[in-house]
Amino acid sequence: MAQTILAPAEVDERQPPTELFRHLRSTPGGLRSREAARRLTVYGPNELSRRHVRRWPRQLLAQFTQPLAVLLMVAAVLAWFGHAPALGLAVVAVILLNAAFAFVQERQAERAVEALAAFLPLSARVYRDGVLVEAPARDLVPGDVVEIAEGDRISADARMIDGSVAVDLSTLNGESLPVVRAADPEHVPGPLLEARELVFSGTSCTAGQARAVVTHTGMHTEIGRIAALSQRGHTEPSPLERQVRKATWIIAAVAVAAGVAFLPIGVLAGLGWAAAITFSIGLIVANVPEGLLPTITLALAAGVRELARAGAVVKRLSAVETLGSTTVICTDKTGTLTENRMRVTRMWAAGRERDAADAGGDRLLRELAAAAATCTTAHLAGDGTPADSGDPTELALLRLAATLGVPVRAADRDGARTTLYAFDPRTRRMSTVCGGHLYVKGAPESVIPLCDRHLDVAGRFAALTGPARAEAAEVVDRYARTGLRVLAVAQRVAAPAVLNAGRDAAESGLTLLGLVAMVDPPRHAVPEAVAAAHRAGITVHVITGDYGPTAAEIAAEVGIGGRRVVTGAELERMSDADLDRLLGDGEEIVFARSSPESKLRICEALRSEGHIVAMTGDGVNDAPALRRADIGVAMGRSGTDVAREAATMVLTDDNFATIVRAVEAGRRVYDNVRKFVLYIFAHAVPEVVPFLIFALSGGAVPLPLTVLQILAIDLGTETLPALALGRERAEPGLMDRPPRPRRAGVIDARLLWRAWALLGITSAVLVLAGFFFVLWRDGWQPGAELTGTAYARATTMTFAGIVACQIGTAFASRTDHASLRSIGVFSNRLLLGGIAFELAFAAALIYLPPLQAVFGTAALGAAELALLLPFPLLVWGVDEIHRARRRRRDARPEEAPSCSFATS
Ligand SMILES: Nc1ncnc2c1ncn2[C@@H]1O[C@H](COP(=O)(O)OP(=O)(O)OP(=O)(O)O)[C@@H](O)[C@H]1O
Numbered sequence: 001m002a003q004t005i006l007a008p009a010e011v012d013e014r015q016p017p018t019e020l021f022r023h024l025r026s027t028p029g030g031l032r033s034r035e036a037a038r039r040l041t042v043y044g045p046n047e048l049s050r051r052h053v054r055r056w057p058r059q060l061l062a063q064f065t066q067p068l069a070v071l072l073m074v075a076a077v078l079a080w081f082g083h084a085p086a087l088g089l090a091v092v093a094v095i096l097l098n099a100a101f102a103f104v105q106e107r108q109a110e111r112a113v114e115a116l117a118a119f120l121p122l123s124a125r126v127y128r129d130g131v132l133v134e135a136p137a138r139d140l141v142p143g144d145v146v147e148i149a150e151g152d153r154i155s156a157d158a159r160m161i162d163g164s165v166a167v168d169l170s171t172l173n174g175e176s177l178p179v180v181r182a183a184d185p186e187h188v189p190g191p192l193l194e195a196r197e198l199v200f201s202g203t204s205c206t207a208g209q210a211r212a213v214v215t216h217t218g219m220h221t222e223i224g225r226i227a228a229l230s231q232r233g234h235t236e237p238s239p240l241e242r243q244v245r246k247a248t249w250i251i252a253a254v255a256v257a258a259g260v261a262f263l264p265i266g267v268l269a270g271l272g273w274a275a276a277i278t279f280s281i282g283l284i285v286a287n288v289p290e291g292l293l294p295t296i297t298l299a300l301a302a303g304v305r306e307l308a309r310a311g312a313v314v315k316r317l318s319a320v321e322t323l324g325s326t327t328v329i330c331t332d333k334t335g336t337l338t339e340n341r342m343r344v345t346r347m348w349a350a351g352r353e354r355d356a357a358d359a360g361g362d363r364l365l366r367e368l369a370a371a372a373a374t375c376t377t378a379h380l381a382g383d384g385t386p387a388d389s390g391d392p393t394e395l396a397l398l399r400l401a402a403t404l405g406v407p408v409r410a411a412d413r414d415g416a417r418t419t420l421y422a423f424d425p426r427t428r429r430m431s432t433v434c435g436g437h438l439y440v441k442g443a444p445e446s447v448i449p450l451c452d453r454h455l456d457v458a459g460r461f462a463a464l465t466g467p468a469r470a471e472a473a474e475v476v477d478r479y480a481r482t483g484l485r486v487l488a489v490a491q492r493v494a495a496p497a498v499l500n501a502g503r504d505a506a507e508s509g510l511t512l513l514g515l516v517a518m519v520d521p522p523r524h525a526v527p528e529a530v531a532a533a534h535r536a537g538i539t540v541h542v543i544t545g546d547y548g549p550t551a552a553e554i555a556a557e558v559g560i561g562g563r564r565v566v567t568g569a570e571l572e573r574m575s576d577a578d579l580d581r582l583l584g585d586g587e588e589i590v591f592a593r594s595s596p597e598s599k600l601r602i603c604e605a606l607r608s609e610g611h612i613v614a615m616t617g618d619g620v621n622d623a624p625a626l627r628r629a630d631i632g633v634a635m636g637r638s639g640t641d642v643a644r645e646a647a648t649m650v651l652t653d654d655n656f657a658t659i660v661r662a663v664e665a666g667r668r669v670y671d672n673v674r675k676f677v678l679y680i681f682a683h684a685v686p687e688v689v690p691f692l693i694f695a696l697s698g699g700a701v702p703l704p705l706t707v708l709q710i711l712a713i714d715l716g717t718e719t720l721p722a723l724a725l726g727r728e729r730a731e732p733g734l735m736d737r738p739p740r741p742r743r744a745g746v747i748d749a750r751l752l753w754r755a756w757a758l759l760g761i762t763s764a765v766l767v768l769a770g771f772f773f774v775l776w777r778d779g780w781q782p783g784a785e786l787t788g789t790a791y792a793r794a795t796t797m798t799f800a801g802i803v804a805c806q807i808g809t810a811f812a813s814r815t816d817h818a819s820l821r822s823i824g825v826f827s828n829r830l831l832l833g834g835i836a837f838e839l840a841f842a843a844a845l846i847y848l849p850p851l852q853a854v855f856g857t858a859a860l861g862a863a864e865l866a867l868l869l870p871f872p873l874l875v876w877g878v879d880e881i882h883r884a885r886r887r888r889r890d891a892r893p894e895e896a897p898s899c900s901f902a903t904s
Pocket residue numbers: 332333334335391393394423425428429430441442443444485486487543544545546547
């Protein structure tokens with residue numbers, strides 16, 4: 001069919017469908033795939049090309065206007081005027097290096113988030129070669145005929161050709177109320193966005209089902225024309241980043257205060273103004289933690305990337321840290337705890353019960369299976385679609401009918417159907433009308449009350465009396481208690497006009513044909529994941545549309561909670577205060593037959609109690625609860641596009657176990673941020689104390705460290721080990737701790753105590769010991785002048801001492817609680833590499849003559865090196881003992897932290 005195609009702008013979507021098809025050279029059966037492929041090369045992929053705004057120059061420039069950079073610039077200028085041009089140049093180098101470092105890290109973080117889009121490709125159901133297939137939305141072309149159903153994101157501008165849908169147009173016009181769109185065979189004038197017969201790319205379908213022919217794709221769609229929408233949104237800093245920014249400021253203020261305070265002290269100690277100014281500046285530059293923020297952003301981005309690989313795509317960097325403090329997970333049952341692979345195992349009709357495998361010989365059970373299979377819209381593989389498509393419950397019914405020898409072919413079923421009353425999650429039933437027959441299937445409590453007749457033991461129609469109802473109810477409960485999902489199937493024979501007249505009129509006076517019960521086994525990784533969540537102090541509630549006893553049994557099989565079941569009706573009657581009390585008990589609850597509104601209500605109640613809530617959902621109506629939860633979790637496979645858009649995290653494997661893995665990753669990232677903050681903070685004490693000694697001795701002790709040596713440590717030797725700490729693996733016991741309280745700061749008193757008091761003071765003592773050792777060997781007397789190589793060797797020893805101590809600090813920082821042995825001394829290869837770099841850098845500074853000249857260093861001899869050798873071990877050892885004592889204290893029962901939110 002090689003022919004010319006209209007340019008996109010020439011397609012008039014308002015003309016009647018027959019003309020539109022002619023213009024688009026298509027048919028209601030869609031395009032052939034060869035033709036679609038040809039059009040794809042002509043029109044290009046159906047995606048919004050980002051306007052290529054060059055952002056990087058602005059981003060790079062922004063690095064230099066950061067307040068901390070400005071502070072450093074002031075320092076550089078002061079150094080210049082203070083006759084210390086070398087220091088001035090060094091500070092400029094620091095500014096440049098920092099800006100480059102931050103810029104690269106920010107770009108990497110941005111890319112990590114952008115790359116996630118590839119994990120969540122949008123797809124569309126489109127007719128190709130007359131068959132309905134699922135294709136990537138980017139492959140849609142004008143002329144394609146697509147099917148649109150509840151929960152779909154509409155991926156191209158299209159004109160409806162049959163059916164009707166409710167559409168949420170808020171992305172185009174800001175209106176949040178859905179509007180109804182339906183096919184219209186006429187030419188309809190009026191404003192484009194208000195046209196009743198058109199649907200637009202970027203909007204979503206909230207109800208109904210329809211077919212439509214694509215008129216515009218990619219940048220030719222309405223949304224493509226709205227240029228602003230194709231630009232990237234502004235990313236908010238995460239709470240962790242905000243906290244760290246605040247802490248950075250506090251530390252910068254302390255550094256400046258210390259620097260300024262040093263000035264008069266230095267002068268009084270006989271340093272002279274120029275040297276004192278140089279020193280103040282050095283102190284400030286060294287202690288302003290410039291690289292902290294970008295490093296944290298990068299750690300979060302690394303977490304995002306790793307989570308995506310594990311099957312959890314998060315859309316915001318901040319979600320990673322929120323995940324780590326999750327206290328409650330509210331999960332669906334079907335597909336999340338279970339495999340969503342249903343198989344009918346038991347059947348009941350006319351007082352007879354059979355295993356599905358043995359039911360083939362029973363006429364009534366075969367008729368029951370055929371009726372249930374007729375009341376479906378799913379497709380088995382090879383029957384109109386290449387793979388199974390549709391609701392797993394319906395696929396199970398289609399398979400059952402085929403096994404019992406009464407297969408229902410999709411083409412016959414759809415051809416005979418005159419009306420479809422789609423599955424309504426509120427009433428929990430669906431019906432189809434074929435001529436004079438109505439077939440209904442759904443939750444037994446929904447279907448049986450509409451029945452007034454049933455098949456009696458002899459297979460004749462009889463009134464559905466009280467005892468017969470009681471018998472059916474008893475069977476339902478008995479099946480449900482073993483974890484089976486039970487559906488009731490009913491029919492009605494009446495005049496087609498009555499059955500097609502509307503749902504309420506049609507679904508009454510039904511005849512109960514029987515019950516089918518299906519297994520949906522729990523996913524095998526779930527019990528272990530639930531146990532892990534419990535050890536981590538996380539409560540798991542199940543919120544499901546399924547029947548109470550079924551849900552309670554599945555919950556019990558995977559290890560969730562007591563057997564407290566609250567039905568949707570009970571929840572509706574419950575006051576807010578009662579709900580708070582119920583949730584406050586800490587008991588795990590199964591909310592059965594619940595509605596999307598109850599999800600929202602439970603979420604609100606938990607959040608108001610201070611919980612951090614992760615909530616799963618897959619339907620259109622779940623979107624508000626997903627938005628409201630701290631972490632809205634949508635299903636990548638079975639969920640609707642609408643739920644995926646509302647969620648913060650999308651599970652590409654729909655598996656509960658992945659949520660728990662994501663919580664663990666969140667905790668680990670947060671822990672690692674603390675690790676490198678600890679490491680970076682610890683050096684402050686051994687750098688500052690020597691100056692205090694110099695100042696307090698009134699200059700009797702020479703200044704133990706030069707400014708450039710400080711800069712070499714903070715901006716040279718330490719950088720790689722700090723980054724490597726951000727990549728530490730999870731510490732043992734990470735998931736045995738209770739969740740971090742919502743308000744806990746990343747930099748707390750314990751961290752500061754460990755950094756400054758424990759690691760810092762130990763290092764300072766060792767460093768000074770090294771310094772005095774060199775002085776003593778040189779026969780120095782207090783108050784005596786030290787010059788030349790002797791002084792250079794002494795300061796070099798301080799420099800090398802700090803480097804050696806920081807190696808010990810790096811190993812100590814690797815764990816928060818656990819012993820180093822439990823994680824393996826050599827398990828962080830990056831850190832080993834970082835330390836090797838640190839040693840090589842330090843050695844170059846100490847032994848290479850050109851660098852000696854710049855940094856005022858001198859070669860150290862064997863005795864000095866021998867003295868330095870135990871420093872790392874001593875620093876690490878002190879911290880190891882501290883952690884061991886803490887572990888012992890935590891293990892004492894009366895002081896052990898509670899591992900369960902319930903009992904805390
Ligand atoms: N395709 C269907 N046709 C008729 N009834 C159905 C269909 N699917 C589900 N039901 C009935 O509606 C009930 C609720 O289904 P719904 O899809 O809301 O929740 P669910 O899949 O059981 O569980 P979850 O909320 O955990 O995903 C089911 O228990 C079943 O009785």
